[in-house]
Amino acid sequence: MEIEVKGGESEILGREGWGEAGCGSECSGCCCCFGESGRRIYGLQYHPEVTHSPKGMETLKHFLFDVCGVSADWKMEDLMEEEIKVINNTVAADEHVICALSGGVDSTVAATLVHKAIGDRLHCIFVDNGLLRYKEQERVMDTFERDLHLPVTCVDASEQFLSQLKGVVDPETKRKIIGKEFINIFDQFAHELEKKHGKKPAFLVQGTLYPDVIESCPPPGTDRTHSHTIKSHHNVGGLPKDMKLKLIEPLKLLFKDEVRELGRILNVPVGFLKRHPFPGPGLAVRVLGDVTQGNALEVLRQVDEIFIQSIRDAGLYDSIWQAFAVFLPVRSVGVQGDKRTHSHVVALRAVTSQDGMTADWFNFEHKFLDDVSRKICNSVQGVNRVVQDITSKPPSTIEWE
Ligand SMILES: Nc1ncnc2c1ncn2[C@@H]1O[C@H](COP(=O)(O)OP(=O)(O)OP(=O)(O)O)[C@@H](O)[C@H]1O
Structure with a gap:
């Protein structure tokens, strides 16, 4: 059986006195398991939970x-x-709770659960940062209000974000600027709630999942301890200290x-x-280069919607698992309607993936790609070339930035 072994950790294995031991075929015979x-x-020196590990699920079971x-009686x-x-x-x-909704699955499920508990x-706050997809604001607000009956305030802060990103x-730098602007808006939201209810919200709901907890957990043997701060920084770009919000993370397992x-x-x-994941910094990480240049965001929205x-x-x-378009900071020469274009x-x-940790590029049929490419060039003004990304993760990440 072939397995992937993480380098540099093999010296703890293969000690004298252990019974059966297994060797990895691709790592010069280092120990990969023992029993x-x-x-x-029993010990394993690889990740059975990763989809790329053959028979990983069988091993765990x-x-x-x-x-x-x-017994498997968990419900x-x-x-x-x-x-x-x-x-x-x-x-x-008498306490109040805030939740930043992205329109993604995690924060929506977390908010719906907390709403069921405390009404x-x-x-909730949903921010239009000017970096959303085509009609995203209308689509998600509709679901929040009509289907989920969640109390959501929608803040249009697109000018604020885009002027900072110019x-x-x-x-x-883009990610940091966006994280900081989100925090300013959440802070303002908390102040407004304090004025209205006479009490500052004490809690913040976050859609932290177990993979985020694992990623925040330092390797054994280091002096560091697990910290929620790591995830909250990851999630909303860092919370201001004077907000003093305690975290509610109902999905963290x-x-x-x-x-x-x-x-x-x-x-x-x-x-x-079933919505595909969408990054917090939105289309800013899908427009390579300056997002405010020309009509890049508008072009990208149209291309993405067609795709x-x-x-x-x-x-x-x-x-x-995830599909999207990327606006490249280059121009190419084309012929459209008998005219040369630049x-x-x-x-x-x-890409396809189980958990976003690794991913394979999706193999579309030739006809599908041909149709999409024609549709994009024929209907989106200013685009004369469509290319496909055929790299997996690793070596690439799913997003381009
Ligand atoms: N437009 C937005 N308005 C309000 N909050 C947002 C927005 N975008 C992101 N957030 C907040 O930042 C968090 C992190 O964003 P990110 O896109 O990385 O989310 P995630 O961990 O994949 O979760 P989700 O599935 O909820 O999007 C979100 O869970 C949400 O709380």
């Missing part, structure tokens, strides 16, 4: 059910009830597919739960 059935001690003797309904109890015990009857003492091309299951129990529309709608029409949306180039990216 001592007498002492009932064998360990849990045959070795440890546990999502029980978790929901438990979390509601925890939320009610945490938030006193309208939950106050001339910025470095991806990290769940993986994405489990969050979707919880969402189904909470009656979040299935179409919404996604074509994927839906072809019945492929649910087979793809126009924009856009890239299409679609």
